[in-house]
Amino acid sequence: MKRLSKNTITTIVVILVLLIVPQVLYSTGVITIYVLSILMEICFFSISALSLNLVFGIAGQFSLGQAAFVGVGAYVFGYIINQVPSWWMLFPALIAGGLASAALGYVVGLPTLRLKGDYLGIATLALDQIFVVVIQNIKAVGGARGFLLGIGSSFRQWWLFFGVAVISVWIMRNIVYSNWGRTMIAVREDDIAAEAVGIDTTKSKIWAFVIGSFFAGVAGGLSAIYSGFLQPNSFNFIQSFNYMVMVIMGGLGSLGGSLVGAFVYVAFLEGFRLLKDWAMYVPLLGSIAQDQYRIVFFALILIVIMLYAPKGIMGGKEFAILKGKELEKK
Amino acid sequence: MKPVLEFNNVIVSFGGLKAVNDVSFTIEEGQIFGLIGPNGAGKTTVFNTITGFYKPDSGEIRFLGEPIEGKPTWWITRKGICRTFQNIRVFKQLTVLDNVRIALHEAAEYGLLDAGTHATKKFRQREEEIIKVSDELLGGIGLLEERSKIASQLPYGKQRELEIARALALKPKLLLLDEPAAGMNPTETMELGRYIKSIRDNLGITIFVIEHHMDLVMGICEEVAVMDFGVKIAEGTPDVVKNNPQVISAYLGQEVSTNA
Amino acid sequence: MQQVINALMLGSMYALIALGYTMIYGIIRFINFAHGDVFMVGAYIVFNVVTIFKFGFWGALLCAVLGTMLLGVVIERVAYKPLRNAPKISLLITAIGVSLFLENFVALPVVMGSMPKVVPSFIPISIYSLGNVKFSSAQVIILVTAVALMIFLGWFIRSTKLGRAMRAVSSDYAAVPLMGINVDNIISMAFAIGSALAGVGGLLYVIVYPEVDPFMGIMLGTKAFIAAVVGGIGNIYGAVAGAYLIAFLEVAMVAAGYSMWRDAAAFGLLIIVLLIKPSGLFGKFEKEKV
Numbered sequence: 001m002k003r004l005s006k007n008t009i010t011t012i013v014v015i016l017v018l019l020i021v022p023q024v025l026y027s028t029g030v031i032t033i034y035v036l037s038i039l040m041e042i043c044f045f046s047i048s049a050l051s052l053n054l055v056f057g058i059a060g061q062f063s064l065g066q067a068a069f070v071g072v073g074a075y076v077f078g079y080i081i082n083q084v085p086s087w088w089m090l091f092p093a094l095i096a097g098g099l100a101s102a103a104l105g106y107v108v109g110l111p112t113l114r115l116k117g118d119y120l121g122i123a124t125l126a127l128d129q130i131f132v133v134v135i136q137n138i139k140a141v142g143g144a145r146g147f148l149l150g151i152g153s154s155f156r157q158w159w160l161f162f163g164v165a166v167i168s169v170w171i172m173r174n175i176v177y178s179n180w181g182r183t184m185i186a187v188r189e190d191d192i193a194a195e196a197v198g199i200d201t202t203k204s205k206i207w208a209f210v211i212g213s214f215f216a217g218v219a220g221g222l223s224a225i226y227s228g229f230l231q232p233n234s235f236n237f238i239q240s241f242n243y244m245v246m247v248i249m250g251g252l253g254s255l256g257g258s259l260v261g262a263f264v265y266v267a268f269l270e271g272f273r274l275l276k277d278w279a280m281y282v283p284l285l286g287s288i289a290q291d292q293y294r295i296v297f298f299a300l301i302l303i304v305i306m307l308y309a310p311k312g313i314m315g316g317k318e319f320a321i322l323k324g325k326e327l328e329k330k
Numbered sequence: 331m332k333p334v335l336e337f338n339n340v341i342v343s344f345g346g347l348k349a350v351n352d353v354s355f356t357i358e359e360g361q362i363f364g365l366i367g368p369n370g371a372g373k374t375t376v377f378n379t380i381t382g383f384y385k386p387d388s389g390e391i392r393f394l395g396e397p398i399e400g401k402p403t404w405w406i407t408r409k410g411i412c413r414t415f416q417n418i419r420v421f422k423q424l425t426v427l428d429n430v431r432i433a434l435h436e437a438a439e440y441g442l443l444d445a446g447t448h449a450t451k452k453f454r455q456r457e458e459e460i461i462k463v464s465d466e467l468l469g470g471i472g473l474l475e476e477r478s479k480i481a482s483q484l485p486y487g488k489q490r491e492l493e494i495a496r497a498l499a500l501k502p503k504l505l506l507l508d509e510p511a512a513g514m515n516p517t518e519t520m521e522l523g524r525y526i527k528s529i530r531d532n533l534g535i536t537i538f539v540i541e542h543h544m545d546l547v548m549g550i551c552e553e554v555a556v557m558d559f560g561v562k563i564a565e566g567t568p569d570v571v572k573n574n575p576q577v578i579s580a581y582l583g584q585e586v587s588t589n590a
Numbered sequence: 591m592q593q594v595i596n597a598l599m600l601g602s603m604y605a606l607i608a609l610g611y612t613m614i615y616g617i618i619r620f621i622n623f624a625h626g627d628v629f630m631v632g633a634y635i636v637f638n639v640v641t642i643f644k645f646g647f648w649g650a651l652l653c654a655v656l657g658t659m660l661l662g663v664v665i666e667r668v669a670y671k672p673l674r675n676a677p678k679i680s681l682l683i684t685a686i687g688v689s690l691f692l693e694n695f696v697a698l699p700v701v702m703g704s705m706p707k708v709v710p711s712f713i714p715i716s717i718y719s720l721g722n723v724k725f726s727s728a729q730v731i732i733l734v735t736a737v738a739l740m741i742f743l744g745w746f747i748r749s750t751k752l753g754r755a756m757r758a759v760s761s762d763y764a765a766v767p768l769m770g771i772n773v774d775n776i777i778s779m780a781f782a783i784g785s786a787l788a789g790v791g792g793l794l795y796v797i798v799y800p801e802v803d804p805f806m807g808i809m810l811g812t813k814a815f816i817a818a819v820v821g822g823i824g825n826i827y828g829a830v831a832g833a834y835l836i837a838f839l840e841v842a843m844v845a846a847g848y849s850m851w852r853d854a855a856a857f858g859l860l861i862i863v864l865l866i867k868p869s870g871l872f873g874k875f876e877k878e879k880v
Contacts, residue, residue, distance in 0.1 A: 062679075112861070115868050118621060122819050123864045126857035129812075133854035144850075171446040178445035178453070179438035179460075186421060186432045193419035196381065197433040198407035198500055211442075238808070241623075241686050248683040292694045292704060299691035303669055306684040310676035 011321045015166055023158050036158060037226070038270045043165035044222035045262035049246035050172055050255060051215035056244075057253035058176055059208030060188025062117055065108065065124030066216055066243045068131035071235030072104050073097035073217025074224040075141050078149050081224075085151050094164070094221040101217025102210045109209035113202065128237040135232040147230040155225045164222060168215050169322075173255055175211060177324035184208045249305055251312030256319035264313065268298045331358040333392075334504050334536045335380070335411075340389030340399075342372075342379050349375040351560040352389070357504070357553075362530055362537045364551035364568075366544070368580055371557040373540045374416055377506050381413050382406045393504070408436065410503035414493045414510060416540075422482040426473055429481055429492055430464040433499035437463070463499070471495045471525075486513050490522075498529070505529065507539040511546050519543055523550050548572065556580065591723045593845045599729060599798055601837030602736035606791035607814035608821070608829040609743060610784030616760040616824035617780045620678065623685040624665060626811015627692035628785045632658045632792025633709075633802045634696060640712040647713045647731070654789040662785025663778050671774070697804035706803035709796040732794045739790060740830055743783070747826060756780060760824065813840075816860045822873025831872065835859075 022039050025031045052066045077097035081089060112123045136144040175181050183204045186194040191201045224230055242265070250261025272294045309315060335357040342350040349372045357363045365373050378384045380391060382403040391399040398406050421429050437460055444453035468474045471491045476484060481492060490510060497505055507526070511519045523546050530537050541547045547554060548568040556564040556571055558580040564571050571577055607629050614622045635657040639645040645653065669688050673681045697704035716727045747753040755771045756779070795810070796802060813836060821832025836856050843852040863870060 111865055115864060118619075118823075119819075119864055119868045122621075122816070123861050126816070126860045126864075129857045130854045130861075133851060133857075137850055174448045175442070175445050178448070178457075179435050179440065180442065180445045182428065182432050183435050185424065185428075189421040189423055190419055192383070193415070193421060194432075195383075195403035196407060196413055196415070196419070197435070197496060198404050198412075199432075199435060200402070200404045237812070244679075245683055245686060248679055252677070252679060292697045292699070295690055295694040296698065299687045299689075299694065302687035303684055303691070306676075306680050306687065307669070307672050310673055310680035 007321060007323075014321065019159060019162055022162075026158070035274070037156075038266055040156070040158065040161040040222075040226055041270060042263050042266045043161040044219045044226065045243075045246060045266055046165050046259045047168045047219035047222070048216050048243055049250070049258040049262045050169060051212040051219065052243045053247045053250075053253065053255065053258040054172055054176070054184075054215075055208050055212035057247060057258075058181060058188065059184035059205055059212075061113060061205055061208060062121040063124045063209070063212075064121045064237060064240045064244065065127040067235045067237060067239035068124075068128045069101045069105060069213040069216035070220040070223065070239070070243075071131055071135070071232075072101040072213075073220025074230055074235070075135060075147065075220075076100040076217070077221035078147055078224045078230055079141055082150050090155060090160075094218055097221040097224075098214040098217035101220065102214035105209045105213025106206060109206045113205045113209060125237045125240065128235065128240050132232045132236050135235075141230070144232060146232075149224060149228050149230070151225070151228070153228065160225070161222055164218065168218060169255070169259070172211075172215060173322050176255065180207065180211075245302065249302060249312055251314030251316060254312070254314040254316055254318055255322045256317075257312050257314035260313050265298075268301060269294060272297070331360070332394075333357065334359050334361075334394060335538065336390075336392040337376070337380070338390045338392070340376075340379060340391060341387045342375055342384055343387055348560050350379065350386075353557070353560075353562045354389075355555050355562065355565060357536060357538055359536055360530065360534065361553055362526065362539065362551050364547040364554040365538070365540045365557065366542075366547055366554060366571075367557035367563075370559075371580075372560040373557055374508060375560075376557070377413060377508055377540065380406075380506065381411060407500060410501075411506065412497040412500045412502035412504075413506035414490070414497055414508055416508040416512065418486075418489050418493055420481045420489050420493050420496065422480075424481060425477065426468065426479055426481055426484070426492055427461075427464055427477040429496050430467055430499050431460055433496045434460045434463060436500075467495045467499055470498075487518055490514075494525075494529075498533070498535075502535055504536045504538060507537065507541075509540055509542055511541060511543045514543075516545075519546055522546070526550055593841050595723070595725055595729060597834070597838045597841040599732055599837075600841065601834035602732055603791055603795055603798075603810065604814045604817045604837055605740065605830045605833035606736055606787045606794070607811060608818040608833045609740070609826055610788050611815050612818040612821070612823055612826055612829040613756075613780045613784045615818070616826075617756060617777060618674075620670070620681055621685070621815070622670075622784075623682065623811075624688040624692060625784065625788060626807035626809075626814070627689050628658050628662055628665075628807070629788040629792050629795070629811060629814075630802070630804065630807030631661055631692060631696065632789035633796050633806065634702060634792075634804075635789070636793045636796050637707060637709045637802045640710060645712065650712060650793055651790065654793045655786045658785040658789030658792070659782045662781040662788075666778055666781040671777075693804050693807070702804065704804055706801050709800040709802060711800065713797065728797045732797060735790065735794060739787060743787070743826060746783075752776075752779060813856060816856060819870055820860055820863045822870025825870070825872045828870055828872030832870070 022031070022036060026033070026036045048066060048070050052063065055061050055063050074097065077093045080093040080096055108127055112120060115123055135141060141147045183194070183199050186197070186199055187201045187204050194201050246261035246265045247258050249264060250259065251257030305313065333356045337356070338354050340350055340353050341348060353376065365376065367373050375384065379386050382398070382401050382405070385400045389399070390397055393409060393411060398409065421432065438456050440450070440452050440456055444450045465474060465477070468477055471494065473488065473492060473495065476488065481489060484492065494507070494510070510526070511522050514522060526537060526539065527550055529535055539547070539551070551568055554566065554568050554571045555562055556577050563576045563580060564574045607625065610625050611622065614620060632654045635654045636650045639650050639653045643649070665688055669684050670681060673684060696702050713728065713731065717724055747756060755776050758769065758771060759773055759776045814833065817832035817836045818829045819832070820835060821828030821830070836859070839855055839859060840852045843849065843855045
């Protein structure tokens with residue numbers, strides 16, 4: 001048996017701690033279900049932010065269509081699980097959501113990935129709105145009224161959200177540090193040079209789009225379990241902006257950055273509600289915790305982060321546990 | 331000697347301007363073929379057309395007998411024509427090693443499952459192989475010590491060498507070098523000339539070079555073509571071309587025998 | 591025919607906002623996603639001055655123009671200018687931050703609250719009929735104001751020194767400081783004019799649809815933005831043409847009984863135009879150099 005490297009051991013310990021501690025804290029009543037749900041939210045936002053980072057930060061394709069890909073995953077998952085609401089269907093349905101989203105990524109990517117920069121962003125933004133309108137007109141998934149999942153809260157388990165997030169992050173990280181990731185990075189850095197070393201840049205971009213969409217779809221499935229009720233409008237372009245905010249706030253191209261971005265985003269927008277509990281001790285906290293105040297405050301923080309750290313919180317750096325192997329000379 | 335590249339009656343125009351006007355030449359296997367001419371003569375356009383960045387209006391380009399005009403760049407590259415760029419297009423923000431590893435993408439040959447898990451034997455073997463080949467190439471060109479540096483931190487001359495190493499990683503049959511000696515001093519240029527010769531002699535790669543440094547062209551090329559205003563005005567051995575009156579007048583005001 | 595008037599109204603509104611997007615994009619290649627919210631603030635300014643001070647058309651116009659102009663310049667100086675040399679995406683995220691801030695600041699209970707508010711009528715309305723087509727004085731005011739502003743802007747860009755300087759910045763950003771033009775001032779001026787147009791858009795909007803809410807700028811702003819892109823972003827004539835095109839398309843969809851699909855049609859048109867001619871109907875295509 002090969003000895004595990006220090007890095008691998010650290011990774012395993014961190015993952016186990018994160019898997020067990022929140023569950024124990026919740027079971028013993030130290031944290032409320034509300035705190036635990038915030039953590040779940042961080043999990044699926046991490047996946048969708050990271051998958052967008054794969055498309056934009058790694059492959060360099062400016063996509064504002066992320067919300068639609070998350071939406072496809074959520075709706076396909078919801079539809080399947082409503083047909084067969086049982087545990088054994090859970091993972092097949094999550095993966096089906098991811099595959100449906102990946103298929104859409106392929107169909108959309110084929111014509112649009114010829115566009116560059118802002119134009120690609122605008123075309124994919126339009127995709128979000130078209131997705132919303134299409135769903136609004138599909139009666140089988142509730143149309144504009146919304147779509148109720150008949151699974152209650154039985155699937156809302158911390159281990160499920162955390163486990164799927166860890167696996168997704170692990171796979172995406174592995175892809176980035178492989179030949180697949182390297183060709184995507186080459187396309188981002190200089191597509192002309194990439195073509196000149198024999199990389200089919202169109203194919204590489206489409207693969208990035210397809211892989212990114214797959215994980216966006218999986219994240220969508222989780223979000224469907226989380227909320228239990230889907231509304232077409234929660235997948236409009238504003239939501240794509242939110243994913244973009246997470247990626248850029250964390251640091252474009254940094255895998256850890258997307259996780260930090262998702263954490264900061266959820267912590268500010270949802271975590272601030274928790275301040276209400278302390279409002280009786282600290283004046284003003286109660287009002288800050290109210291809806292609009294929270295968002296105003298978040299907007300200010302976001303502007304300040306961008307002004308003082310335009311490259312995001314991670315600034316192009318990477319967490320050690322997400323880095324590639326040190327390469328020895330042969 | 332069989333022809334490696336046949337460039338027959340090619341016309342490339344931008345708007346009304348014919349950047350390449352009915353140009354023909356043939357490069358034989360194992361040759362070092364030079365293309366010279368004043369600035370704006372259309373030399374780089376010839377390269378861009380061979381490598382598929384531009385589509386010719388008419389004419390044909392054959393590589394080892396197969397027509398390649400109008401094909402995508404990556405396809406032509408995989409067929410065995412690799413190039414460097416006049417304004418150096420290494421991946422500037424990536425490491426020296428990654429620059430070469432990217433070029434070895436075809437050698438990876440593993441699927442998404444291997445890439446996504448990093449756990450298969452195939453993945454580990456191929457990745458190790460890629461690093462080994464990269465290091466050999468970098469060693470061959472004297473960049474092994476710099477392998478973890480970011481490419482843009484290398485001095486200009488080393489970036490050019492890296493670009494050549496990256497092209498060699500693709501195991502080309504025909505190597506196109508666009509002004510490889512630009513910005514180099516005479517000593518470096520001489521060294522480069524020796525290196526280009528050794529690529530041909532040791533690896534058997536046919537070489538097509540655009541150059542401004544006449545010393546280099548005259549020193550290494552067996553055959554030289556001269557372009558001016560999109561038209562080929564002369565072709566022959568360096569000695570013949572050097573004494574062609576049309577060539578001398580095209581270079582009027584520039585000294586034919588020294589650095590341009 | 592009634593539908594044509596509706597489309598002209600909607601198109602005029604889109605056009606005024608689209609002009610702001612396109613002017614700013616033309617100069618600094620940046621999609622100002624907060625622009626729709628400047629329009630919203632303009633509408634709220636009108637709401638306040640007509641309810642509190644009982645201002646009429648001209649008073650409301652003056653306040654909306656000055657208010658949004660100031661807002662636009664302040665946003666540019668505080669949030670965008672420091673990022674001029676940063677990655678463009680950081681600028682975009684900042685714009686999203688500004689947009690979130692404006693919407694939710696206005697929605698704060700101590701400011702205006704998040705509920706929609708009805709704007710009282712502040713101009714005398716009379717109905718005219720021409721044959722069997724009816725139209726109101728409000729509609730005439732809107733069309734005349736919008737068209738007058740577009741003509742004025744066209745003249746301004748073409749014939750004034752400042753307008754020419756703007757075009758210079760737009761065609762070659764780097765060379766302009768060499769020509770002794772102060773780029774900062776030009777950019778601020780573009781924001782001032784663009785925002786003022788959005789302010790006028792806000793005024794005209796509440797004349798036809800007398801209601802304001804803090805999030806009204808999102809959809810209208812987005813539509814105006816796609817109009818600018820369809821017309822060829824960076825081109826002011828394209829923006830106007832795109833605005834009326836989108837408006838006619840939407841009104842036609844509604845008239846044909848497909849109101850549920852109206853947004854999809856507008857965005858679908860956008861995608862089709864982008865795929866066929868990425869630089870828009872009237873845009874110039876910039877070819878990349880190898």
